[in-house]
Amino acid sequence: MREHRGAAHDRRTDRPLDAEAGLRADLRADCGECFGLCCVALPFSRSADFPTDKRAGTACANLRTDFRCGIHDRLRQEGFTGCTVYDCFGAGQKVSQVTFGGEDWRSGPPERARLMFDVFPVVRQLHELLRYLDEALTLPAARPVHADVRRALDGTERLTRLTPQELAELDVGAHRQSANVLLLRTSDLVRAGAGRGKKKDRRGADLVGARLRGADLRGASLRGACLIAADLTGADLRGADLIGADLRDAELTDADLTGAFFLTQPQLNAARGGAGTRLPGTVTRPGHWTPKD
Template identity: 70%
Template sequence: MREQPGGPETGAAALRGDCVNCFGLCCVALPFTASADFARNKNAGTPCPNLADDHRCGIHARLRETGYTGCTVYDCFGAGQRVSQVTFAGRDWRGASRAHARLMFDVFPVVRHLHELLWYLTEALTLAAAQPLHAELRRVLEETEDLTRRTAEELAALDVGPRRQRVGELLQRASELARAGARGRRKDRRGADLMGARLKGADLRGVSLRGAYLIAADLTGADLRDADLLGADLRDADLTDADLTGVLFLTQPQVTAARGSAGTRLPGTLRRPAHWTP
């Protein structure tokens, strides 16, 4: 039996997806294209055919086997329950007017972007080396939280770009402070094309891999301690026995998109994906 909604979580839990308190927004609002990640095309605003009447996925336990790997790596950072239960006060899109549903679907990706920024800012505030920036980080975090409290109409019209740029620059400064203690000269690999790269056992401590393309890269046994992985593409990257202790700005979708093992060391805030090898 489905657990009854009890309202969205607060605090850190508010930045993690809570499907029980969401109206299946990621399965309706977002489009997807038939590819290795999705078994079929779907237009934005059209419910996925696998979405049940209770807003739950009918094939959740078989997503990978049925061609919906993209769904398994998606994370709304808590935007789903925020939009469903707070912005729209629990009013579902089913049975509502087209205008109401369209507005909800327009708001969802905006709040998702804002919640992702809140995730990064919250992590930056845990970095002791970034103490000189903590006051500014708190101020920007509070400003970003205030944006999520705007009305649905205001959120739908919000340009998130300038906010992302401001937060990105601040996170870059926090990253530089956090990685300053890494031994030796750390090569800057921001945005590097490392697709399929052979990096087995590589010493990547404190390296900036921000936005790097690490698709299908062999990172077996690599030392990624204190590396900056913000926005790095880790699809099918092999993290078997890699050490990601203290890695900066790594998210659950990145981890879930990669491959790993029981020997892969992850930050305590992230969980080991079920599809990883024992």
């Protein structure tokens, strides 16, 4: 994997930070170091997100011989919106360059390709978990659990460096469930200091198309909430927990997400927003949104 020279480094991990979003660079996709794994290993079905079907383990028709996307600059126009809201959290380059030592799936035997495709989703889940644990360590209110979070992060890091065979057999769900206890405790600590009054618990709530314009959701738990096409125009989401919330086509124009946590770039890319949308420093403003003034 190429070294990220000249980048700022996370003092907690000595790993490079993403200059735009203040995140560890190794937890953001570097497609130039990946063998197009998301374009091959994962399936998709004809829908609003994709114009056709593709089976897992079959290369997308748009994948070039150099492992780059042939329509990357016009994915939305071509109907591949699903690709624009996907992020492997750096798992692609980890599997390509570390787990398989830079050997791509095209040049080896079919068995290696199949193993690589099996391992990629596992490492992707581990890297997503690393993303949340890493953010938890930046939240001052969660300091009482930082030591435990650090141990969980280190343990997860070690799992990402298992052999391909070990990764393919890993019970990643059990590991995520164990770490989730810490993330829940983190959420309670952070939300306790957000805004005033009783904190709304909307965990797993069905809020499809909900009219939440101007809603006071400060310090709310929206973990796993389905907010597809919800109108959150001008809503106050400061200090809200957004882990796993489905924000596809949610309207975030003029919403305030300052201090919202466990919000990932794929979630934000799937939503709609504008110049007045206020965002936490862990994400960047999507290019398809109205430019910020």
